[in-house]
Amino acid sequence: MSSAQSAAQSVAQAKPTAVIEVRNLVKRFGKAVVHDGIDLDVYRGEVLSIVGGSGSGKTVLLRQIVGLERPTSGTIRVFGEEPRRLSAAQLQALRNRWGLQFQRGALFSALSVIDNIALPLRELRALPDNLICRAALLKLQLVGLSARDADKMPSDLSGGMIKRVALARALALEPELLFLDEPTAGLDPMASDDYVALIRELRRELGLTVVMITHDLDTLVALSDRIAVLADHKLVAAAPIAEVVKVDHPFIREYFLGERAQRALQALQQPGQSAPSAQSAPPARRDAAPSGEA
Ligand SMILES: Nc1ncnc2c1ncn2[C@@H]1O[C@H](COP(=O)(O)OP(=O)(O)OP(=O)(O)O)[C@@H](O)[C@H]1O
């Protein structure tokens, strides 16, 4: 191989794999414009956080990425596929590759903890029920709960436990990609820190790619490799936090340069803190396949 070829190959290897590609996305509801030409890549293995003011279109962006809402124009590819062009069966196969934890409608109140977690596996109809229960129990333990919690009803759980059960359900199908909409909203600071530590550990152990929406600065700073900022119907930045704070935009100034943000950023710079590196490139692609006990 020539040196030019090997140089070209190493550049190709260094290029991160985009698991989500959003191109020139426009979304309108009637005359109301939500997104006006958004381009965004999410790379394999990274935690990308989406921030923006209330109503800036964070949830609508997520809903379009997972195929729950149709773009007005533009394209969205997830794992190279365009959800809107797939048949129902193909879309279901694609959906099985990601897990979703939405802020609202977290758990089915009529189902026990274990039945909530088992639901995506039961819907697949691919496994006998005893295996489904075992897989659901493993997921329960993965998120730091125990078999003693399995038969509890959602109304018997604390806010932090509800988030964990919802996360266990999102992980039921061993996804490669996890979407979290305000995962720590409503949690007290300690429960929130515990949840952040859990996501960090799961991400490391399972090699997950995570797309997260959060208003919570501490969560944002502690977990994100890159931050995507939505404002004025556009994406005004998508970069590691150290670069985002340099972008001259009123929302960014207000959001990142206030007193709370400064405290969170200082914590990031404290030695010994396991905060994300301010890397421009995302982490290397994972090779390990999800463990296949389910
Ligand atoms: N189905 C819908 N029909 C009409 N308008 C909608 C619909 N869904 C969302 N919108 C509008 O789109 C805009 C963006 O909403 P979205 O829920 O994405 O905001 P957000 O950034 O997630 O806000 P928040 O931080 O408050 O959750 C809002 O003005 C909202 O009212």
Ligand SMILES: [Mg+2]
């Ligand atoms: Mg929202």
